[in-house]
Amino acid sequence: LMENSSDDYRIQAFDLDTQMLLKTALKDPGSVNLEKVSNIIMDQSFKDQVFSKEAGRICYTIVQVNNMPMVALVHPVFDCLMRLAQPDALMNEEEVDCLVLQLHRIGEQLEKMNAPRMDELFFLLRDGFLLQEGLTSMARLLLLEILEFRAGGWLLSSTAHKYYYSEIAD
Template sequence: MGEPGREEYEIHSFDAETQRLLKTALKEPGAVDLEKVANVIVDQSLKDCMFSKEAGRICYTIIQVNNMPMMALVNPVYDCLFRLAQPDSLHKEEEVDCLVLQLHRIGEQLEKMNGQRMDELFGLLRDGFLLQDGLSSLSQLLLLELIEFRAAGWRTTPAAQKYYYSEVSD
């Protein structure tokens, strides 16, 4: 299953003007104020945790597909990731999966741009893994894999890959 096309984003909940802003950002990011785009995405993500996954996809497209400088989006992306690292989100496998997916995609770049915030984020993730009661086995496995992934320099070792994938398939 590949990345969605640029037209397939779930932005219909926004008013017409905001939808145009987001569509323009996805097609021609240089033609819009990326700080305004980032604020819209963060505000919606903080109101609706389920939108955080979509927010990550939108930001990923703006950054990766369009080869745009990421600086304007670093803090808003971190804000979304911090929201997904909160205890209530860590109890939802879909949100943990979203968090892990986004950090696998852009974690290394985010860390290069603001290592202190990445340290803070991983402090939350470590505490969530160690201290949160009631996390599902899958959420614990995903968090542990993510912590190990960063510790290995944002690379997966063959041994870790074999361990984590054999655990998921069992």
């Protein structure tokens, strides 16, 4: 069963040694160098947009499933999120979607571990939302939603939920 679950992650792009390292990290994170694992994951995320979504899932699994301290992953994850909050990335709806998805998943935990960096990230997102020309309306909606999500203590009021998610359904 465990063999199959790690195969659910798209890690075929890596060489066999790295695949083994990632599989081990998913099963028994205490037995590997998590900083090395997080650097591998982040490097690949920057090279491959599609993988950045996987990166979030992998980190989430390593942390959640195994109750590992997330400390080793905090800085690389923030680096990745900061990269996704740059103006060129905000122009890409898929990247905004990825950023918002990760913040929904682990934003609250990340903020507890490093509030100043979360503030810095959200200053970028706010400025992107307010000042950046040429964002798609969906990218704007996603940014507004995540700004409101954090402002509400990492929760969305039922009214806000209806606003954002009925808009998308229409």
